[in-house]
Amino acid sequence: MKEKIVLLDPTSEITSSMRERLPRTVPIQEAVIGLLDISKPRGDVFLDELERLLGQKGMQVKRFKKPTFTRTAPLDLLQEIRSQCNVVVEALAD
């Protein structure tokens, strides 16, 4: 494994050197929520229930599914989620 690399900060150092978090999304009531099934058993059960609860609150939900949990999501799927949703909930484990 390569060694850690040290870089010199090119900025005015008035902000944290940590990577900044993404900005807050739109208010949650206005958000389009993606539900991502990673194709692990019973992930769909969890997401079905979540969809029902969010639906009761009148929130917009879109469902997505990875072809297999053994690999990272295909770029197309990531871009589809990104272009359609404000936030995504992923059902990780069975």
Add this chain to the structure above:
Amino acid sequence: MEGFEKEWIVFCKKECATCRMVVPVLQEIQREGLPLIVYTQDDPAFPEGLARVHDDTSLEASFRSRIEAVPTLILLEGGQEKERVVGWDREKWRALTGLGRLGEELPPFRPGCGARNTEPGLAEELAVRFGAVPLSSRRVEVAPLEDEIEACFDRGWTDGLPVVPPTPLRVVRMLAGTTRDPREVIGDVPPNNVPCTVEKAAINAVMAGCRPEYFPVVLAALEAALQDDFCLHGLLATTYFSGPLIIVNGPVRQRIGMNSGINALGQGNRANATIGRALQLIVRNVGGGRPGEIDRAALGHPGKYTFCFAEDEEGSPWEPLSVERGFPEGVSTVTLFPGDGVQPVVDQLSRTPESLARTFALCLRSVAHPKIPMAADAVLVVCPEHAQVFRQAGWSKRRLREELDGLLQLPGKELVRGAQGISEGIPEGFEGLTLPKFKPDGLLLVHAGGRAGKFSAVISGWIGSRAGGSRPVTWEIRS
């Protein structure tokens, strides 16, 4: 210095034939009872048969003692260096040790070899390792599995293109391009008005891809951009297109291999490309001037990545821009101009200076808007084939200027609001006046470009260049 304890140090390496040759001499010095310490640069087992041999394969002692060649014999008195001899020089070694018969069997003189700590590329690495250059910027650790170029993107340090990761070693190499102290403050960079040190400028120059020899040009460009006249704060905050354009004059152009010829305003030359980019990265990173934040440009232009070129002085019929702006010939300068994109001027048929000047005037009139006078400045880049027309007719730059000034006197009735069916224009009260298109000194003339092509170019300036806005600034490049 009477009473101080004397000590001798020798630096050597096994690879060096002279070092191997003097081993019996070193043994003789120790046999005579002189306190001799040996530092060996490459093989800790070398030289054999001696006491007090120190392993200096880390090269720390060699670096701190500024050893340039081996063997080097140093005399210390009271811990302070008194004198040193580089290479084998029998008389000097005898004088330094006080041993009159030292090295009797050796030739009287033999030069040494280059010390390991001076090997190309290693000196700066040692300077970083042993803290010889005072770097005070925050150190950001990148995890072993992180890609360092991606890490720079993630932290918002780039203009959208990859940057060279600014490691301490690269920054130390960049700082070697100037004699200025890394801690020296060049000025306050807007919009956050943060003091920019030479070190911060060097970090951003590394990221832009500069070579160390470009660094004085970057520093001069930064100094020029920070002059009140240039009004960098307004320039970077404006909704208008402009960004800093750097025009380089003087001998530095050849020394660092800048392009003033074919495609001078385009891509492909490292110095042109990276000097302009370094200035923009400083504005972004040190000053905090980022698009969508303080930078409110409606469109911007591609030159906001980088915009820097050199004037072709040698092929020009006229004095260089820097001379026209008050600097002696032979002095290298940067001229900062708040520039937009490049508008072509095509004239393949004019063979007289009068006709070509009319073409220039007609094209220059369109800067910002044909109905807006005395607002944006402009640079007219005259290409060699057009310049040739003026050379043949014996027109000086001043003569061309006078002609253009005359041609660019605009009748108020064409400029007022509503004239030509266009609402844009100057207030109706100015109808009876004649107004110049450009303010005095608002038009810069520069010679650059390839030898073929009856073209020139207009680089229009920031419309905020009226009183109180930006004015071009020319600044000397110092080492």
